[in-house]
Amino acid sequence: MxxxxxxxxxxxxxxxxxxxxxxxxxxxxxxxxxxxxxxxxxxGGDDPSTVQLTADIDASADAVTIAHAGGDPVATSEYEVVAYADGAVVDRTAVGTDRLATDERVTVDYATGGDHAVDELRVVHAPSESVVATDALADPVRDFGGWA
Known part of the structure; x- marks a missing residue:
């Protein structure tokens, strides 16, 4: 070139x-x-909080005792005891307004649903509708005009 x-x-x-x-x-x-x-x-931050709640049902007293078995404290106002009869909701009872810490318990009286036989109880986290604990009643409770 x-x-x-x-x-x-x-x-x-x-x-x-x-x-x-x-x-x-x-x-x-x-x-x-x-x-x-x-x-x-x-x-990849902290793991989400986990809560371990258990429910102990006393069908003769129409009461559920909810125990906090571990995890972060929870606001009981976010939880409900939901009573079912033949798969349909017959009662929703708020658990309370306090905070529940590990090894603490709260007892909630639930309605038996009038003429409906309550055959299952669930403890539900109300905002998310996620079931925390559930228990089927061995002997369904039927309430006729206030008599169990």
Whole structure:
């Protein structure tokens, strides 16, 4: 090639392009790694709180004793005792307004549902409608005008 085809000023374009390309690649790589590391830190935080509640039913007294067996304290206002008869809800009774800590108990009186035979009781977390504890009554309770 003739020498007049190459200009001395053209030689710097190639190294400058390489430097810019490497800078862009480094910034993109750093952003990707940073996003993965910081994103994992946000998502992989503490485990969600867990609560272990148990329900002990005294059908003769129309009462459920709820015991907190472990986990974070809970607001009892978020829980209900739900009575079922033949798969239908016949009563919803709020557990209370206090906080319940580990090894504490609360007793809730439930309505037997009038003429319906209550055959199952559930302790339900009301905001999410998730069942915390459930128990089927061996001898369904039927309430006729207030007499059990």
């Amino acid at each position: 003739p020498p007049h085809m190459f200009n001395a000023d053209d030689r710097a374009v190639s190294p400058a392009s390489a430097v810019m390309l490497m800078t862009v690649i480094s910034v993109l790589l750093a952003a990707t790694v940073g996003g993965v590391v910081l994103g994992a830190g946000v998502q």
